[in-house]
Amino acid sequence: MxxxxxxxxxxxxxxxxxxxxxxxxxxxxxxxxxxxxxxxxxxxxxxxxxxxxxxxxxxxxxxxxxxxxxxxxxxxxxxxxxxxxxxxxxxxxxxxxxxxxxxxxxxxxxxxxxxxxxxxxxxxxxxxxxxxxxxxxxxxxxxxxxxxxxxxxxxxxxxxxxxxxxxxxxxxxxxxxxxxxxxxxxxxxxxxxxxxxxxxxxxxxxxxxxxxxxxxxxxxxxxxxxxxxxxxxDVDGLMTSDPKLVSNAKVIKSVSYEEAMEMVMFGAKAMHPRAIEPAMLYKIPIVIRNTFNLEAKGTLITDRVQVDKDRPIKMVALVKDVGMISLVGGSMVGARGTAALAFSTLAKQGINIMMISQSVSEADISIVIKREELSKAVNSLELNMLGKGVVREINYEDDVCVLAVVGAGIKYIPGIAARVLNILAKEKVNVFMISSGSSNSLSLVIKEKDSKIALQKVHDEFELDK
CATH class of the missing domain: 3.40.1160.10 (Acetylglutamate kinase-like)
Structure with missing residues (x-):
């Protein structure tokens, strides 16, 4: 049985x-x-x-x-x-x-x-x-x-x-x-x-x-x-986006463990990211089902990676209530331990870094953290890093959010990032920071005022409602 x-x-x-x-x-x-x-x-x-x-x-x-x-x-x-x-x-x-x-x-x-x-x-x-x-x-x-x-x-x-x-x-x-x-x-x-x-x-x-x-x-x-x-x-499964923000969002039929982990980390209401790991290790399928809609088939999570060339991404989401901090300075170039000092300073304050980006020139480092911790983080970084001849200035933005695009197609199909950036450019949405983590996701920092239009347009661009 x-x-x-x-x-x-x-x-x-x-x-x-x-x-x-x-x-x-x-x-x-x-x-x-x-x-x-x-x-x-x-x-x-x-x-x-x-x-x-x-x-x-x-x-x-x-x-x-x-x-x-x-x-x-x-x-x-x-x-x-x-x-x-x-x-x-x-x-x-x-x-x-x-x-x-x-x-x-x-x-x-x-x-x-x-x-x-x-x-x-x-x-x-x-x-x-x-x-x-x-x-x-x-x-x-x-x-x-x-x-x-x-x-x-x-x-x-x-x-x-x-x-x-x-x-x-x-x-x-x-x-x-x-x-x-x-x-x-x-x-x-x-x-x-x-x-x-x-x-x-x-x-x-x-x-x-x-x-x-x-x-x-x-x-x-x-x-x-x-x-x-x-x-x-109490939801029908993992959704292509937040239905409160994207009216044509729909339930995703199936995703891989890695995709599901990214989705729930970006706020998909279904389960806890850490819970996926034992199932992934032993290849046990997970089904997200709605207690109050028994007819809904839900979302199946397995080890099978499915990439549709026509729809290479499966979800687009917003991570709100975040802030961005930028450390800038010409003397940062070649200066060993600058990033380590910034990260350890925040760690001592119990502040978790959600997203990191550093230019190849090494002249600036940008990080994203929870907005409620922004003031404490900026104060700590200024006390520990300014006036030491390396970091010239520390700037922050408190009116930003993260636009997250998730799908295995990001890893296997060229040009996904270009399509996302192109649609945002058409809508005159500026991107302040971009990061690609496990290759199943793409994260972009944008102004919060642009978030709803950006979310809808990217969702439509990849025809996630079909």
């Missing part, structure tokens, strides 16, 4: 009616497939838990009490809407109450100490997935299905102790997941696993970072040699 890992995101689990819909989907596929189910927290719960942990750090015990009651009420309301049998409902209510009491104690401990360690934050954030898994599990049991609810750590996912952004220890994870879940699958029991959560080697709860539920799904798929991973979300 074909083995499928299904992951349901927070938008698919926002309330009791949606959880019941998810349970119906799982039930409809259960007879045809061997299923492993991964769930995120209910919609927006993770953000609310993060806010509560920060309020707890300030010692706000009144907020903790009201917040815990809110969490309890929301989840009990959801389970009553999705679970009909009284005995199943009663048992699930009991489990939810116990978890909420545990959450209250954890938040109170933080409030008393007025200290929120990374380990404590991970522990508090884990309650979102643990609560939603109880309810989805109850809804499936209510339908007569055999289910085993497990946290990611209980399922066998083991990580290092980098709380907040833990890294899986692959060999240990593969061994433990297979050891703990294979028997359940053979007995026709659905393992229902919390996404996002794992454990380190000492049994302490860790989290895999934002988008970690997608990562959980592909890790389980690789460990259990699943045939496919289905990512259930």
């Amino acid at each position: 074909k083995r499928i890992v299904m992951k349901f995101g927070g938008s698919s689990l926002e309330d009791g009616d949606k959880i019941l819909h998810v349970a119906n989907i799982i039930e409809s596929y259960f007879k045809s497939y061997s299923l492993i189910v991964v769930v995120s927290a209910m919609g927006k719960i993770t953000d609310e838990l993060l806010k509560a942990s920060e309020r707890a750090e300030k010692g706000d015990q009144d907020y903790i009490k009201s917040f815990t009651e809110y969490i309890k009420d929301r989840h009990i309301k959801a389970l009553k809407a999705s679970i009909k049998r009284e005995e199943v409902q009663k048992e699930t209510v009991k489990s939810v109450n116990e978890l909420c009491d545990e959450l209250y104690k954890a938040l109170t401990g933080v409030a008393l100490l007025k200290e929120l360690t990374p380990r404590a934050r991970d522990y508090i954030l884990s309650f979102g997935e643990r609560l939603s898994a109880l309810i989805v599990g109850g809804a499936l049991i209510d339908k007569g299905l055999r289910v085993k609810v497990l946290t990611g750590g209980e399922a066998g996912i083991v990580t290092d102790s980098n709380f907040g952004e833990a890294n899986p220890l692959m060999e240990a994870t593969f061994y433990q997941v297979k050891e703990r879940l294979e028997k359940l699958l053979q007995d026709n029991i659905i393992p229902l696993i919390t996404g996002f959560i794992a454990e380190d080697q000492y049994g302490r709860i860790t989290t895999l970072g934002r988008g970690g539920s997608d990562f959980t799904a592909t890790l389980l798929a690789a460990s259990l040699k699943a045939n496919e991973v289905w990512i259930w979300t």
Whole structure:
């Protein structure tokens, strides 16, 4: 029987009616497939838990009490809407109450100490997935299905102790997941696993970072040699562009792993970039599907690279809320370590560089960072690099964005960049910086005021709506 890992995101689990819909989907596929189910927290719960942990750090015990009651009420309301049998409902209510009491104690401990360690934050954030898994599990049991609810750590996912952004220890994870879940699958029991959560080697709860539920799904798929991973979300699949900005954007039928990774990095709403790697390594197809539009076929992500000469690119996107910094100086030519000093200066401030360009003359370096970090970055660079006889001036632009063009055709077909630049020139859109990374994408910095027309015209030039 074909083995499928299904992951349901927070938008698919926002309330009791949606959880019941998810349970119906799982039930409809259960007879045809061997299923492993991964769930995120209910919609927006993770953000609310993060806010509560920060309020707890300030010692706000009144907020903790009201917040815990809110969490309890929301989840009990959801389970009553999705679970009909009284005995199943009663048992699930009991489990939810116990978890909420545990959450209250954890938040109170933080409030008393007025200290929120990374380990404590991970522990508090884990309650979102643990609560939603109880309810989805109850809804499936209510339908007569055999289910085993497990946290990611209980399922066998083991990580290092980098709380907040833990890294899986692959060999240990593969061994433990297979050891703990294979028997359940053979007995026709659905393992229902919390996404996002794992454990380190000492049994302490860790989290895999934002988008970690997608990562959980592909890790389980690789460990259990699943045939496919289905990512259930609230969109029909990967799109040729943002439909809010490009009215004729459409769903992309299929892309390669590398193309998909570029697309999600540039903001395509579907899954987390890091989650693609385990599937890519073991050539496990991923399907992006819409929980609320079951007729939609979605987007298939595989190792197959398809290049259409008539439509060599597959997506055009905008990356907004960025700023550009330029370091200029004739003395930079041949001066060793200039770029390294700039990068290390920003790294010390915790600022990530999104895009880099340096002219062959070595007389200037341009970088793109998040706009919210622009002021801090410019101040740090000026303090560390001006007046030392190398960098003459540091300029910045805070009204720019990145136009990203994605598709394997960029690597295999000559002239793609020329076509993009030509259409932008026709629209009198100036390009301040250009970069081509993995050869599956082309990134261009333009003024934000030109972004919408640039996006639409490039989309039309490559006939992405056909």
